[in-house]
Amino acid sequence: MSVAASKSRYQSEEFAARLRRRYAAEQRFKLAGMLAVTLASIMLVVLLGSIVSKGYTAFLQTKMRLEVTIDPALAQERNYMAMLRQALYAQVPEITDRASRRSLNELLSSGAPYELEAMVSKNPSLIGTKQTVWVRADDEVDQFAKGAISRDVPESERRLNDIKIKAIDTLTAQGAISTGFNTTLFTAGDSREPEQAGIWGAIVGSFLTLVVTMLLSVPIGVAAAVYLEEFAPKNRWTDLIEVNINNLAAVPSIIFGLLGLAVFLGFFGLPRSAPVVGGLVMALMTLPVIIIASRVALKSVPPSIREAALGIGASPLQTVTHHVLPLALPGILTGTIIGMSRALGETAPLLMIGMVAFIVDIPGGFTDSATVLPVQIFMWADSPERAFTERTSAAIMVLLGFLILMNGLAVFLRKKFERRW
C-alpha cells in the first residue's frame, strides 16, 4: 500500500465515521467505569445512611417524671415498683379500673425500681418524703415518643393500646414525659429489656479480647517477620513457612473459630465465652496480617542501612534491633493497627467459642464470661423489638466509630512517618 493511499485512507469519510464509532465505544466504556464507582459509592451511602437513620434515635431515651412518695413500709419490703405505680396512678387519675391499671403498669420500665432503690439506698433520709424522680419509660413508650409507633394505626395492630396512649397524653400534658440522652446505652451491659440494654459490657469485652490479641500477635508477628526477612536462609523450609503464612491470611475466619473450639476449649479446657480464648483465636487470625505488613515494612528499609551497620562491625542482630527495626516501626505499627481493627470487627470465630452468650454483667477480667461489640450487634439484630433494631444500629455506629478512629490513626502515622528512600 502506498503512502498516498494510506494518507487518503486516514482522511477518508469512512475512517472518520469509524473513528466516531470508536469514540462512542470509548465513551461507553468510560461510562461503565464511572457507573461502577458510582454504584460502589451509592452502596456505601445507602449502607451508612440506613444505619444512621435507623439508629440515631437510640442515643435518646424517654423518661417519665413521677412524684413518688417513698413509703417506709414499702421501702422495708423493697417494693419500689409499688411506689412508682402509686405515683403513676396518682398522676393519671382518670384511669381507675384494674384492667386498665395493668396497662398503666406496663408504661414503666422493669428496671425503673432499681433506679429508685439505688437513689434511696444512697440517701436513706429520703424515706418518708415525697420526691420528684425521672425514671426510664418502657421501650414501647420510648418508641411512641420517638414517633416509631403511630396512633393512627388501628388498636389491634398497634403495640400500645388506647389506654396507654391516653395515659401518655395525660403525662405529656403535665410535662412529665421527656426525652434525653441515653446514658444507659453506654454504661449498661446486655438486657432483655431494650431500655435497660447497653453496650458497655460488650465494649469492655472487646477491649479485653483485643488486649490479649495484641499481646500475643504483635511480638510473635514482628519476631516472625524479622526472622523471615532478615535471618532466614532461603530454602524449602522457609518457602513453606512463607506459602503457609500467605494461605493462612486467606483462610475463612470461621475455620479459626473451629480451631479455637476444638483446641482451646476441647483440648486445653479453657473457659467458654472468655476474652482470653477470643483473644487467642483472634491472635492466630491476625498473625499473618501482622507478619505480612511487618515484612513489607522491613523490606522497604534500604539494604544500604544494613550494609553500613554491618560495615562498622555490628552483629546482624544489632543491625536489626538498632537500625532496621526502628526505621520499619511506623510501617509495622500501621499494619498492627489495621490488623487490630480487623480483629475488632470480627464476629464469626467468636460465635464458635461461646462469646455469643447472653451476659448481663460487665466482664472484670480475662477469664470472665464476656461478649464483644460485633457479637452484641449480631445478637441484638436477631431481637424482634424495634427498640433493639435502633440499638443495633447505634452499636454499629459506635463500632464504626472505633474503626474509623483506629484507621485514622493508621493513616496519620503513615503520613507522619512516611519516608521515601
Next chain:
Amino acid sequence: MQLTVLVLILALLTVIGFQMGRSRAAGSVGGRIVELHSVPSYHGFYVALWAGLPALLLFVLWNASEGWLVMQMTLAGLPDRLTQVNEQALNLLRADILNLAHGISTGRDSDPAVIAAAEQYARLRAIGSWSLLVIGTCVAMGGLLYARRQISPDLRARNRVERAVNIALVVCSLVAILTTVGIVLSLLFEAVRFFTVVSPIDFLFGLHWSPQTAIRADQVGSSGSFGAVPLFAGTMLITVIAMLVAVPVGLMAAIFMSEYANPNLRTWLKPILEILAGIPTVVYGFFAALTMAPFVRGVGQSLGLGVSSESALAAGIVMGVMIIPFVSSLSDDVINAVPQSLRDGSYGLGATKSETVRLVVLPAALPGIVAAIMLAVSRAIGETMIVVMAAGLTANLTANPLDAVTTVTTQIATLLVGDQEFDSPKTLSAFGLGLVLFVVTLTLNMVALRVVQKYREKYD
C-alpha cells in the same frame, strides 16, 4: 494471688540479673571495657535470660499439668463406687468437684464424699500454687547465680544471647505453621469421628440435610439426614450472585481508577472503597437482613414474584458489595503491574484508551485477574456473618435466587452456637463441613497465589 506475686518476682529477678551481669562484667576488667569479649549489657542480658527463662518454662509446664495432676490425686482418694463409672459420669464428677472447689453450687445435693473431695482439691491447688511460688523463685535465683558465676572477660555473652534470640525468632515464625497444623488436625480429628457415624459418601453426595432430626442415636446414618449437597448448592448460588455483582463492578472500578480517573478524583474514590472494605461483616449482615432483604422482597412483590424473606438474592447482593473493594484492589494491583510500555505500544498504533484496555491491558493482566476472582470466590465461600444473618436455615436444593437457601458456613455457625454435646453427630458434622470448607478455600487460595506470583515474576 500467688501467680501475680510470682510474675512480679520473676520480673524483678530478671531486672536484677541484668544489672548484676552488667556491673560484674564491667568490674571483672576493672572498667576497661575493651578487654571484654562482649559489651557489659550483653552480659546483663545473658544473666537475665538465665534468671527468667528456666523459671518461665517451669511456670508454663506447671500450669499446664497442675490441674490434671491434682484432679487425678483427688479422684484417687474417692471411693470406687464414684470413680468406677463410665466416661460421661466421670466427666460430670470432675465438673462437680471443680464447681464446688470454686464455690459454685452444683444445683443439687452432693455426696459428702464429693464435697470432701472438692475441699481436698482446693487444698491441693492452694499447696500447688504456693509450692510453685517457692520453686519458681528458687529456679530463677539458681539460674541467676549460675549465670553470674560464668561471667568473665572471655565469656562470649553476645554470641550466646544472640543464639537465644535467634531460637526465639525461629519459634515465633513456626507459630504460623503450628496454626495450620492445628487447624488440619482439629478438623481431621473431629471430622473422622463424624465420618465413623455418617459415611463420607452420604455426606458429600446426599441430597437431604436436616441435622436436627438426628439427635436420637438410632436415627443416625439410616436416616441419611447429613447429605450436604443442598448446602454446597446454596453456597454456590450465593457465591455466584455475589460474583455477578462484585466482579463487573470491582473490575470496572479498578480500570476506571487506574486508567481514567485523574489524581484528584482518585483521592476521593480510594477512601470510599477502603471504607467499604473496612466495614465489619456483621454490619453487612445487618444491612442484608434489615434493609436489602425487605427491599428485594418488596421489588419482587411489586413485580408479582414470590420472594422469600431470606432470599439468596439479598444475601448474595450484599456479599457482592462487600467483595467489590476486594476485587478492585486486587485487580488494581494486577492492572498496574502491566508495564506502561505495552500501553504506549498500543497508543502509538493509534488505539483509543478503551481499545488499549480491552485488547492489550486486560489480556495481559488476565492471569492476575483470574487469580483475583478465585481469591474473591474463596472469600465469598468462607464468609459467614452475612449468610448467618440474611440467608435461611432450611436446606433447599434450588437454583432460584428468590428462594431461601442455606450455606456451609451458616450451618457450621448454627450447629455450634448454643448448647452442644461434643459427641453428637450434629455437632461433629460442623467439623465435617469445616473440613470441606477448608480444603476448598485452601485449594483456591493456593492456586490463586501461585498464579499471582508467576504473573508478578513475568513483569518484574
Next chain:
Amino acid sequence: MSVQTQIPAGAAMTRSASAGGPPIKMVARDVKVYYGAKQALKGINLEIQENRVMALIGPSGCGKSTFLRCLNRMNDTIENCRVEGLIALDGEDVYGKNIDAVQLRARVGMVFQKPNPFPKSIYDNIAYGPRIHGMATHRDEVDEIVTKSLERAGLWNEVKDRLREPGTGLSGGQQQRLCIARAIAVSPEVILMDEPCSALDPIATAHIEELIDELRENYTIVIVTHNMQQAARVSQKTAFFHLGDMVECDDTEEIFTNPRDERTQGYITGRYG
C-alpha cells in the same frame, strides 16, 4: 495554544533544505513543552523532510525524546504535560481541530526504546493495528497485511512457521523488528523511533539499521539515538539537542565533519554526553 508561523529571530540555526530538496513532511515551530512547572523544551524549530531519516542526537535529558513524543502526541498520555507551539503534518496542525490523536498516531507510528510486543501471538501483534482501524475486514486481507509487514521488517523468513506463537518468545532483536512490523502494518507516513537499538546487541542493531535504510524508500523516519555512529550510518539529516534547545540541524555529513556550534563539536568529539 499559540500558533506561530514565523520562525522567531535568533532561534536555532536551521539551514533550510527546502531549496530543491525533498518536500517537507513535518514542521515544528517554537515548540515548548512543560512537565508541570518544569520546562523540558525551550522553543524548537525543525523541518522534517519526506523519505529521509532524521536523527536526533544529544546528551541524556536534552529533550530529544520529549520532542519525538510531541510529533505523534504521545505526550498526551502523560499527566500534567503541556505543549505549546506549532507542529504540523503536511501543513496541518497536529494539535488542531482537524486531526485527532488517534488518527494522527495511525499516520505517525512509533517504535520504542525497549521492544514491547503485546503478550499475544506474532500474528495478532501485527494484526492489532489494522483491526482496530478497520483496515481489513476479511481474514485474507489481514493475512496479507501481516505477511507484507513482516516481509518489509525482514522478519518473515524467521517467523513464517510460527505465527501463532507468542511474540514475547522471540529474541530481543526479533522483537524489535516485530514492533517495527507492527508499526508498518497500519501504513503510517512517518515512523518515530525512540532509541530503537539501545536494548539490543550489535548484530541485532546492524539488522535494524539495515532495515531503517530500506524503510526510507516508503516512509519518513525520525530516530532518536545516543549512538553517534548510528546517527552517522542511518540518517541523512541530524539535529543536535542540548538542554531543551535544538542547537543545530544540518545534513548528517555536515554535522559530523563541520559542526558550527562548539557545543555540537564538543558532543560529537566526546567531550561530554
